Amino acid sequence: MKPRRRFYLVAEEIMPEAMIKTVQVKEMLARGEYDTVHDAVNVVGLSRSAFYKYRDLVFLFDEDKRERLITLSLILEHRSGILSNVLNTIAQTGGNIITITQGIPLSQAAHVTATLDIRHLNVSIDELTAKLQELQGARKVEVIGYS
Numbered sequence: 001m002k003p004r005r006r007f008y009l010v011a012e013e014i015m016p017e018a019m020i021k022t023v024q025v026k027e028m029l030a031r032g033e034y035d036t037v038h039d040a041v042n043v044v045g046l047s048r049s050a051f052y053k054y055r056d057l058v059f060l061f062d063e064d065k066r067e068r069l070i071t072l073s074l075i076l077e078h079r080s081g082i083l084s085n086v087l088n089t090i091a092q093t094g095g096n097i098i099t100i101t102q103g104i105p106l107s108q109a110a111h112v113t114a115t116l117d118i119r120h121l122n123v124s125i126d127e128l129t130a131k132l133q134e135l136q137g138a139r140k141v142e143v144i145g146y147s
Contacts, residue, residue, distance in 0.1 A: 021050075070116050070145065074114070100114045101113045125143060
């Protein structure tokens with residue numbers, strides 16, 4: 001049985017230089033600054049073997065880039081434009097839809113589950129859910145998950 005992989009968050013100043021340079025190479029390649037690993041490793045002064053040794057094991061942790069997600073459960077009346085109003089309200093408050101699923105309407109109501117990126121939300125989560133609940137046709141709105 002393979003042992004469980006463990007992860008650590010480590011300050012840059014105690015990391016080996018090869019790991020730091022590996023992250024730099026990965027970022028340069030991701031931005032399109034260089035087309036080949038060979039060119040990028042030459043610029044930062046890293047061997048290709050060291051890059052390949054660490055490339056799948058070291059990553060830059062950037063708190064600002066972490067997604068903050070919530071999952072909403074909504075019961076909406078089955079009428080034209082209601083879901084559109086919900087999506088517009090989410091966009092106006094700075095939320096970004098990651099996933100959305102709508103069930104088949106039963107008894108003239110449809111269940112909608114939406115996962116939102118709320119990093120740029122300009123209102124509180126409670127204010128967002130209150131705004132959604134106030135929309136005509138919204139029967140129930142609740143937060144069912146955070147991540």
